[in-house]
Each structure stands twice: as C-alpha cells, then as structure tokens.
Amino acid sequence: MPIVCVLGAAIDKSDTEPLLMAYNASMSATTPFPSWLTAFTGINQWPGPDPPYIPLDFIDFSKIPNHGLRGMGVCPTTRDSCSFDCYKCVSYDDVYTCPKLSQSFDDGPSAFTDRLLDNLNHKVTFFTLGMNVVRYPETYLKAVQKGHLMGTHTWSHKFLPSLTNEQVVAQFEWSIWAMNATAGHLPKWYRPPYGAIDDRIRVIARMFGMQAVVWDYDLFDWRMETVPPTKTKQQVLEDARRFKAQGRGGFTLEHDAYASTVDAAIEVSKIYGPDQLTAAQCVDSFDYIKQYQEDDGK
Numbered sequence: 001m002p003i004v005c006v007l008g009a010a011i012d013k014s015d016t017e018p019l020l021m022a023y024n025a026s027m028s029a030t031t032p033f034p035s036w037l038t039a040f041t042g043i044n045q046w047p048g049p050d051p052p053y054i055p056l057d058f059i060d061f062s063k064i065p066n067h068g069l070r071g072m073g074v075c076p077t078t079r080d081s082c083s084f085d086c087y088k089c090v091s092y093d094d095v096y097t098c099p100k101l102s103q104s105f106d107d108g109p110s111a112f113t114d115r116l117l118d119n120l121n122h123k124v125t126f127f128t129l130g131m132n133v134v135r136y137p138e139t140y141l142k143a144v145q146k147g148h149l150m151g152t153h154t155w156s157h158k159f160l161p162s163l164t165n166e167q168v169v170a171q172f173e174w175s176i177w178a179m180n181a182t183a184g185h186l187p188k189w190y191r192p193p194y195g196a197i198d199d200r201i202r203v204i205a206r207m208f209g210m211q212a213v214v215w216d217y218d219l220f221d222w223r224m225e226t227v228p229p230t231k232t233k234q235q236v237l238e239d240a241r242r243f244k245a246q247g248r249g250g251f252t253l254e255h256d257a258y259a260s261t262v263d264a265a266i267e268v269s270k271i272y273g274p275d276q277l278t279a280a281q282c283v284d285s286f287d288y289i290k291q292y293q294e295d296d297g298k
C-alpha cells in the first residue's frame, strides 16, 4: 500500500504509520539505490518515512526565518508567516492559479496511476511522493515519457510546518534524489502536503531552486475514500462542471492514489477537455531545474 494523504481530515501519526509499515513489507520493484547517492550519503538503501538529514552546502540556515513549529490544524495567531493552509496566503513565486482550467495530481505514483496515464489525452502535473517514486519507478517513467510534468510532494507526506529545518531539508532532498535516481531530473515545482506552507518552508525550498504550486479549485476527491464516504463520484463531477461553468482558468487538486479518484479524474478530464496546461506552462516557466542525459546512468 503506497502512502496516501487524507487532506483536511483529522489524522494523526497513529493513523498513517500502519500504511507506511505495509508499504515497507510489500515493497517489490524499486529504483536501485544509485552509487552516487551512496558516495554522498554513506547510505545504501532508500530510507523509511523519517529520512536522515544529509547536509548540503547550499542550505544557509542563517537565512531561514523562525516562525516556530506548529502541528496540523494549528494556525499562527498572525498572518506574518504567510501560511497557505491557514490563511490561503500566497507569496510572490507561488503558483496558485492558471490561465486554463487544469488538472494536477498528488500522492502518486500508485498502482492506479497507470490507468490514469492510459486515459489522459493532455498533459497534467503530478506531485509525487519520493517513497512512492522509488516503489513505482516504471509508472513514474511512463508519466515522464508521456510528457507530463513531474513535481515533488516531499518524501513521505509530513506536515512540513511541524518539522525542524533539518527535517524539512531531508523531506525535500530525498524526494529530489528519488526523482533523479528514477528519471535523471531535478524538480522545479513542489506542492506542500496539506497545502501546509509558510515562509520558513518557502525559503528552504527556494534554496533548492523550487517554487510552490498550490491550487484554486479543490475537488475533494479523497472524500470518496473516507469511512463512510463523505462525497460521491457524482458530486465530484458536479463540482468539476461547476468549475468549468465559471469560464475562467484555475488549477485543480486531485489525487492519483485510489481507484475511485482515478476513475473520477478520467471523467473530469472529459469535462475540462484537453486544453490544459502544466504548472510550468501556467506561468510560462521551465519544467526542471536540471535534466541529466539518459546515458548518465541511474
């Protein structure tokens, strides 16, 4: 079972841990751990949900603002730190909308992503979890080969404002290494799990050259998976038609982590139509920080 997020629902560590354990137990095909990464980290296997912090010379801790740590559902009393999850605050380099109505997917790759890839006739943006990238490398590469834009959704879907600076660095660096080891590229775009971002997280991400991508339309597709379900597929599609009827662009949040959300996404794709943009295209920017030659080795 891959890691999935339960956006907005009240989950705690005890809810997510079993999923992560199951993930380790059933791990099959994985991206080989590359020798360049062993040389750099001294480690020879992909880490679990709490990846070790590996120092990087371009991370300048003196430049990271201190907003204090906060847990899920806890908001700062002021808006000074520009929290998106609490106040929908966006910074100058956040991507939060798009000239065309466009789909984006979080939490994959999963066993269901393949079906989505087979049924899309336009490009979308995937924000992948490093732990899932190394578990589904073929699916990841298939998405790349079909021209979709790949961004990171961190290594293991932690609530970033609750982590120390070192732990945030670890969440980013390991997700980037997973993408580089699997497809030879370094992401330019990231989406914070739960949309949980403030200026501390943004400053760290910028040191990696990355920009945040949030959203302006949320389909809440994951609510089809709560127990009991709190949204039907028909309601997801009604919302999609409502967004479409507004006649303006926008960036939609969906998930490729479940059969139900992938099923809905295929229908949403028909409602929106193929005239969609990737996050990079929304702001007329580039896809990756760097792309290595394919024969550079993996």
Ligand SMILES: *[C@@H]1O[C@H](CO)[C@@H](O)[C@H](O)[C@H]1NC(C)=O
Pocket (backbone or CB within 6 Å): 036, 176, 177, 180, 181, 184, 186, 292, 296, 297, 298
């Ligand atoms: C990316 O992978 C290449 C090997 O393909 C390696 O030489 C390079 O150091 C890696 N870079 C990062 C930032 O992971």
Ligand SMILES: [Zn+2]
Pocket (backbone or CB within 6 Å): 004, 005, 106, 107, 153, 157, 193, 194
């Ligand atoms: Zn997520």
